[in-house]
Amino acid sequence: MNDITSNVIAHQASESANTDTEKRTPISTSSEWTFELLEDYDREIGRIARSFGLDTYPNQIEVITTEQMMDAYSSVGMPLGYHHWSFGKQFLSVEQGYKRGQMGLAYELVINSDPCIAYLMEENTMTMQALVIAHACYGHNSFFKGNYLFKTWTDAAAIVDYLLFAKKYIAQCEERHGIEEVESLLDACHALQNYGVDRYKRPAPISAEEEQKRQQEREEYLQQQVNQLWSTIPLKRTDDEVAGKRFRYPSEPQENILYFIEKNAPLLEPWQREIVRIVRKIAQYFYPQRQTQVMNEGWATFWHYTIMNQLYDEGLVTEGFILEFLQSHTSVVYQPSYDSPYYNGINPYALGFAIYTDIKRICEEPTEEDRQWFPDIAGTDWLKTLHFAMHNFKDESFILQFLSPKVMRDLKLFSIVDDDKESELEIAAIHDDSGYKLIRQQLAAQYNLGNREPNIQVVEADVRGDRSLTLNHYAHNRRPLDAGTPSVLRYIYQLWGFPVRLKTIMEDGTKQCYAWPPETEAAKA
Amino acid sequence: MSFIIDRRLNGKNKSAVNRQRFLHRYRGHIKKAVTDAVNRRSITDLEHGEKINIPAKDINEPIFQQGKGGRREIVNPGNKEFQQGDRIRRPQGGGGGGSGDGQASNSGEGDDEFSFSITKDEFLEFMFDGLELPNLERKMFKDMESAKLVRAGIIKDGTPAKINIVRSMKNAHGRRRAMTGKSRRRLRELEALLLEEQTKDELLRNPLRIQELELEIAQLKQKIDRVPFLDTYDLRYNHFRLEPQPSNQAVMFCLMDVSGSMTQAHKDMAKRFFILLYLFLERNYQRIEVVFIRHHTSAKEVDEEEFFYSRETGGTIVSSALKLTQEVISKRFPLNEWNIYVAQASDGDNWDDDSTNCSKLLMNELIPMVQYFAYVEITPHAHQALWEEYVGVRQRYPDRFAMEQIVSEADIYPVFRELFKRKES
Numbered sequence: 020m021n022d023i024t025s026n027v028i029a030h031q032a033s034e035s036a037n038t039d040t041e042k043r044t045p046i047s048t049s050s051e052w053t054f055e056l057l058e059d060y061d062r063e064i065g066r067i068a069r070s071f072g073l074d075t076y077p078n079q080i081e082v083i084t085t086e087q088m089m090d091a092y093s094s095v096g097m098p099l100g101y102h103h104w105s106f107g108k109q110f111l112s113v114e115q116g117y118k119r120g121q122m123g124l125a126y127e128l129v130i131n132s133d134p135c136i137a138y139l140m141e142e143n144t145m146t147m148q149a150l151v152i153a154h155a156c157y158g159h160n161s162f163f164k165g166n167y168l169f170k171t172w173t174d175a176a177a178i179v180d181y182l183l184f185a186k187k188y189i190a191q192c193e194e195r196h197g198i199e200e201v202e203s204l205l206d207a208c209h210a211l212q213n214y215g216v217d218r219y220k221r222p223a224p225i226s227a228e229e230e231q232k233r234q235q236e237r238e239e240y241l242q243q244q245v246n247q248l249w250s251t252i253p254l255k256r257t258d259d260e261v262a263g264k265r266f267r268y269p270s271e272p273q274e275n276i277l278y279f280i281e282k283n284a285p286l287l288e289p290w291q292r293e294i295v296r297i298v299r300k301i302a303q304y305f306y307p308q309r310q311t312q313v314m315n316e317g318w319a320t321f322w323h324y325t326i327m328n329q330l331y332d333e334g335l336v337t338e339g340f341i342l343e344f345l346q347s348h349t350s351v352v353y354q355p356s357y358d359s360p361y362y363n364g365i366n367p368y369a370l371g372f373a374i375y376t377d378i379k380r381i382c383e384e385p386t387e388e389d390r391q392w393f394p395d396i397a398g399t400d401w402l403k404t405l406h407f408a409m410h411n412f413k414d415e416s417f418i419l420q421f422l423s424p425k426v427m428r429d430l431k432l433f434s435i436v437d438d439d440k441e442s443e444l445e446i447a448a449i450h451d452d453s454g455y456k457l458i459r460q461q462l463a464a465q466y467n468l469g470n471r472e473p474n475i476q477v478v479e480a481d482v483r484g485d486r487s488l489t490l491n492h493y494a495h496n497r498r499p500l501d502a503g504t505p506s507v508l509r510y511i512y513q514l515w516g517f518p519v520r521l522k523t524i525m526e527d528g529t530k531q532c533y534a535w536p537p538e539t540e541a542a543k544a
Numbered sequence: 545m546s547f548i549i550d551r552r553l554n555g556k557n558k559s560a561v562n563r564q565r566f567l568h569r570y571r572g573h574i575k576k577a578v579t580d581a582v583n584r585r586s587i588t589d590l591e592h593g594e595k596i597n598i599p600a601k602d603i604n605e606p607i608f609q610q611g612k613g614g615r616r617e618i619v620n621p622g623n624k625e626f627q628q629g630d631r632i633r634r635p636q637g638g639g640g641g642g643s644g645d646g647q648a649s650n651s652g653e654g655d656d657e658f659s660f661s662i663t664k665d666e667f668l669e670f671m672f673d674g675l676e677l678p679n680l681e682r683k684m685f686k687d688m689e690s691a692k693l694v695r696a697g698i699i700k701d702g703t704p705a706k707i708n709i710v711r712s713m714k715n716a717h718g719r720r721r722a723m724t725g726k727s728r729r730r731l732r733e734l735e736a737l738l739l740e741e742q743t744k745d746e747l748l749r750n751p752l753r754i755q756e757l758e759l760e761i762a763q764l765k766q767k768i769d770r771v772p773f774l775d776t777y778d779l780r781y782n783h784f785r786l787e788p789q790p791s792n793q794a795v796m797f798c799l800m801d802v803s804g805s806m807t808q809a810h811k812d813m814a815k816r817f818f819i820l821l822y823l824f825l826e827r828n829y830q831r832i833e834v835v836f837i838r839h840h841t842s843a844k845e846v847d848e849e850e851f852f853y854s855r856e857t858g859g860t861i862v863s864s865a866l867k868l869t870q871e872v873i874s875k876r877f878p879l880n881e882w883n884i885y886v887a888q889a890s891d892g893d894n895w896d897d898d899s900t901n902c903s904k905l906l907m908n909e910l911i912p913m914v915q916y917f918a919y920v921e922i923t924p925h926a927h928q929a930l931w932e933e934y935v936g937v938r939q940r941y942p943d944r945f946a947m948e949q950i951v952s953e954a955d956i957y958p959v960f961r962e963l964f965k966r967k968e969s
Contacts, residue, residue, distance in 0.1 A: 054548060061546045078546035087551065090558040105605055107566030110559040111660035118661070134547070141552055156546065202565070210607055356622020365621060433623040437634070438615040446630040449623055462619040473608050494614070501611030503604065510606075 043334045050144040050343075057082075057139075060149045061156070067329045068157040072402060073322065075160040076175060077134040080152065088140050089113050091128050097301070098130055099182050101189040103205050129155035131163040131308070133175035146343040149336075153326040158319025165410050166314070168307035178304060185297045192290050204291055207510035208277065208298035213472055215277030215299035216306045272476040272491070276511070277302070279477045285486060286516035295514070310413045310468055317371015318409050324348060324372070354430060365462075373426045374417070378405055381423065388424060414466035422459045424450075434461050439497075470495055475521070486517040494525045500533075508535035567666065571673075573598045574662065578670040582820075582957045594667045597659045672824050675964040693784045702781025716778040724768045731764045793831040794883040794915075796822060797872075799865045801890035803840040804857040810922045813950055814889035815852050817920055820960045821887050829883065835872055839865035841895075845872065862894045862930060863901040870909050884914040892921045894930040903933040911941050918963045919947040 046059050061080065068075070083091070093110035094100040130136040137155040139148050163169050193201045208215075273279045280287070281295040308315070327348075331341045354369040355361040381389045382401035390397045396404045408421055433449040434457060447461070448454030464470050479489040488511065492500060500523060512519045512535045523531040532538075567574060577596045626632075662670070698711055738757045741749065798818045800811070825832050836851035837843055843864040846854075865888070873884060894902070911917060919934055921927070931947070938945050948959040 054550070057548050058546075061548070065546065080546055080548045081551045082548065083551045083554075087554065087558070093559055093562070102561045102565060104562065104565035104569045107559065107562035107564070108603065108658070110563055111566060112658065115660045198565075202569075206605070209605060213607060354621050356624070357620035358622065358624075362620075362622075365619070430621045431623040432619055432621055433626055434617055434619045436615065436617050439613045440615075442634070443631040444634055446626045446628055446632070447617060449626055449628050451628070454628055458619055461617045464617070465619060471610075473610055475608055492608075495610075496615040498610040498614035498616065499612075501609045503606035503609060506604075506606035507608055 045337045045340070046335050047145055048337055048339075050146065050339075052143070052145040052148050054082075056145060057148060057152075060145075061152055063330060063335055064149065064153050064157060064326055067326050068153075068161070068322070071322070071325070072406060073157050073161040074164055075135065075157055076132075076164055078156040078160065079134040079136045080139060080156060081136060082139045082141055084141055085117075088128070088138060089117060091138055097182055098132070098136055098179060099186055101186045101205075101297075102193075103209075104202065105206075105209060127151045127155045127159075129159045130178075131159075131169065131173060131175055131304075132178050135160040135163065135175070136179075144343065146336075146340050147347065149330075149340075150323055150327065150344055150347060154319045154323035157326065158322040159315060161322075162311075162315050162318045162409060165406070166307070166311060166413075167411055168310060168413055172307050173304050181300065185301070188297065189294065192294065196290065201294070203513070204294055205298065207513045208295055210507050210510040211277050211280075211514075212298060212302045214475060215275060215302040217275055217278070217303065268480050268482045269477065272478045274474075274476045275299075276475070276477055276490070279480075280511075280514050283480060284515050287514065307413075310415075310466075313367040313371040313374075313414045313466065314409065314412065314417050315371070316367045317373075317375050320348075320352060320368050320372040321375040321405075356431070370418075370426075370430070373429060374421050374423075375405060375408070377423050377426050378408060378421055380425075392423060393421075415463045418466060419459060419463040422462065424455045427455055427458055432458050432462065434458050473498075473500055488515050488517065488519045490519070490521045492521060492523040494523055497525055499523060499531070504533055505535060505537075508533055512536070567662070570598055570603070571670070573602065575670050575673065578667060579957060581667075582671060583954055592667065593661050593663045595659055595661050597657045600658050603658045668823060668827060672827060672964075674966055675824065675961060692787055694787045696783045696785035698780045699783040700777075700780065702783070706781045706784075708780045708782050711780040712774070712778050715780060716774045719775065719778060720771055720773070723771050727764050727768050731761065731768070734761050734764065793833070793881065794825050794829040794885060795833045795835060795877050796825055797835045797837060797869050797884070797886040798851065799837050799839070799869065799886065799888040799890075800851065801840070801860055801862070801865075801893065802838045802854070802856045803860040803893060805860070805891050805893050808855075810889075810891055811852055813922050813953060813956060814920070816953070816956050817889060817950070817960060818887060820957070821885070821918070824960075824964065825885060835869075837865050837868055837872075839868075843868040859895055860890075860893045861898050862890065863898050863905055866902060866905045866910055870905070870913070873913055879913060886910070886914050886917045888917070888919045889922060890919075890930070891923045892925070892928045892930055894928065896929060899929040899933040902930065903937050906934075906937050906945070907940055911937070911944055914944070917941075917945045919945075920950050920959060920963075921947070922950045924951045 046063065047056050057080070061078070089110065091098075092113050093106055100106060128138045135156065137151065137160075139151055143151070163173075163175060169175075189201060189205075269279070269283075277295055277299040281292050281299065284292075287295070327336075327341065327344050330336045352366070352369045352372045354366045355363075378396065379401040381393050381397055382399050382404050385393075385397035408417065412420060427450040431450055434447040434454070436445045436447045438445075448457040450458065474493045474495065475490055476493075477488065478491045481487045481489070490511075500521075504521065508519050508521055518538075519535050521533040523533075525531075574596050578594060581594050698708055734757055738754065738761065741754050741757065800806070800814050802811075822832070822834065834848075836846050836848060838846055838851055838856075839860070839862065840856045840858045841861045841864065845868065869886060873879075877884060906917070921931060927949075934945075934947050938947060946963045948962055950956055950959050
């Protein structure tokens with residue numbers, strides 16, 4: 020880890036703050052917040068964050084009511100979204116949960132934009148507001164700005180404008196083509212949202228202005244291209260084909276199904292292609308968030324914890340404040356065990372916080388075990404190492420790199436193998452010397468989107484024949500597709516306009532076929 | 545750098561459109577749930593929102609997902625007793641453990657049903673969806689008129705109670721500026737001269753001149769002060785005008801047979817029907833009056849309590865109730881002010897030769913007066929003379945008179961819908 024090209028970190032500042040023994044008077048003593056107090060806290064938190072080298076976008080902190088929070092919540096984190104019934108469904112379930120008191124509203128919502136928008140709920144106490152400011156406005160914000168995935172895949176400065184463009188465009192389409200028509204198109208696109216991202220190629224940054232300007236041109240150009248592709252009157256077999264080499268389109272399998280449809284679907288109107296593109300672009304924007312849950316939440320949690328303690332050490336907050344904070348923090352990082360009725364998978368806040376905290380410990384007070392497992396970071400500067408970890412990893416690689424035996428012991432992690440060929444479950448590994456490596460590998464794999472989502476690719480569009488579309492699903496660990504698959508195929512059929520086939524290919528070569536419209540037995544044979 | 549913005553005054557119903565879209569998409573489900581609720585709920589409690597459950601499979605947004613089966617390795621926290629290589633029985637209910645990605649099912653509760661609430665208004669909306677009040681339009685244009693005060697600008701005369709203070713003060717201010725303009729200009733000049741004179745060297749100063757100027761200044765100031773602060777012709781008054789309004793009131797007559805043959809169960813069904821009608825009218829009119837008339841051999845106007853719960857015995861003369869209705873209308877509800885709806889519930893029993901009286905009374909007197917007359921017969925048995933006579937009335941006034949039969953509670957809502965179904969014109 021010698022080649023760390025880390026940011027310049029003003030580490031000294033925090034040291035000097037620590038040694039500053041002169042206690043100041045607390046910023047506030049009541050739990051009521053005011054706008055002046057928010058500013059005071061924000062200034063102090065910002066100062067401490069900078070002293071730890073947190074580099075952030077400017078913050079736009081918005082104070083909102085509970086109802087507004089529910090609104091913000093149900094538009095899945097988009098500050099302005101187009102209209103669709105599925106957001107209404109989301110809203111109703113949030114509202115229902117909240118009304119019955121089943122669920123507190125999350126007290127933070129932060130948007131990866133420049134300036135970074137974060138919401139504060141008016142009902143919160145001063146302590147909670149300060150916690151949210153530290154967590155969202157400095158924790159998440161610096162993660163958005165620093166992590167390589169966000170840097171590569173998203174354009175924080177353009178997103179709000181783009182969403183505005185999308186909203187307007189879709190509203191226009193609704194006027195011109197009818198709400199129902201647009202809605203059913205969006206339904207189909209949403210079903211394929213996860214297959215609308217480029218995983219390896221960096222997308223062109225989105226800019227609303229440019230989109231608008233180019234959109235007209237693009238509409239015409241696109242349609243032309245599609246027409247060219249499809250205008251080929253079926254020809255006789257070429258020599259290549261006779262020789263056994265079939266003409267294939269696309270020449271290589273395509274994993275971005277929505278992109279393929281946008282560019283090639285024979286029957287879509289230009290405005291429909293544009294909407295496919297919008298859904299695709301938005302999915303791309305959220306793609307890094309899906310890959311960095313543990314890292315992102317862990318990072319924000321680690322920093323709110325560190326910053327709040329620093330405020331307390333400097334005498335800027337009262338005992339009552341820090342106790343209220345600790346109570347809330349503890350419930351955020353609570354990890355119920357697997358047999359608890361509250362268990363709902365691994366809590367990303369808990370796991371992420373534990374890993375970052377342990378990185379700091381390994382750097383500062385390494386044990387013999389740590390020196391063996393982490394020779395590169397044991398005893399190094401913790402702040403540099405922490406920033407390095409935040410900048411250069413995603414959940415999968417982060418866990419693989421930094422999950423330490425101590426964290427596995429603390430969380431008492433164990434691994435179960437559930438194989439449908441066996442009648443019983445097997446404990447593959449527990450938190451002991453012989454198990455650490457396996458658990459770490461498996462937990463990392465659990466966060467690999469490639470394992471979580473079925474691997475499905477477009478392999479052939481029969482441009483010279485019946486125009487049918489063929490997709491392949493390459494199964495992982497013999498896991499089949501679930502019962503919803505035919506419905507998704509129906510959506511692809513809706514977009515493509517001609518029959519769609521999906522072949523599941525198991526590791527041992529066996530195949531299973533789905534098709535829409537459903538094929539009769541005779542046709543299959 | 546941070547900006548703190550107070551967004552609390554921004555609209556809170558950003559999701560309203562999406563919510564409406566959702567309700568629209570699933571209106572079939574919701575309507576069914578509402579129908580069930582109407583039949584299930586107790587009589588007094590129709591006016592609430594409702595919790596709607598929709599099977600999750602109908603509302604699901606499908607995506608490509610891995611199904612059950614195959615081999616998976618799951619890391620869980622909180623090991624207590626397991627050792628490597630232990631084999632345990634597969635827990636009932638499949639899969640064993642979450643997928644570990646920390647994403648709960650976002651429906652927030654059981655996976656089988658999606659549940660949410662609709663408000664009272666939405667409930668009634670769905671309940672009365674596709675229904676209409678018959679013959680309402682014709683009335684609206686013709687003679688349903690009353691008057692309402694509406695704002696009609698600003699005028700110069702009026703009563704002190706209607707003074708428009710802002711406008712009056714503006715006028716006064718303008719008038720004062722205009723009337724004192726010349727004097728104030730002169731005043732400024734004089735003051736400048738005075739100052740000039742006073743700052744002159746002691747030898748050159750002219751005390752007389754100063755005195756003169758001071759006198760003129762004092763006079764000017766007085767003159768300015770004399771301009772009244774507020775004068776009568778500054779005053780402005782808000783003006784209101786009477787504007788004819790379509791009448792917004794309706795009266796509903798509930799007629800019920802309370803003779804010995806009507807059991808409490810019959811009356812409950814009738815009451816449900818009346819309540820539906822009341823709620824429906826309430827949505828269409830600002831003001832509703834209800835008149836309860838019960839009858840056996842003679843009719844009587846009563847209050848609600850007595851109407852539904854007191855019991856009488858003896859025979860039945862239906863025409864007595866119709867007569868009383870007609871009397872009440874002519875006494876208390878002038879036709880040009882009121883929309884009149886009559887709902888009659890009975891088990892079909894009537895004194896034999898009275899039924900012809902009824903149909904005559906209806907055809908010649910009552911029907912021409914009312915917007916709509918709905919008759920429900922609550923009986924599982926064959927129809928009697930009254931029904932037969934009423935069939936004749938229906939033939940003559942198909943758009944004003946409707947009749948249906950109710951056998952069990954489940955019929956009430958469908959029958960109600962049938963009676964008030966929107967008719968294609």
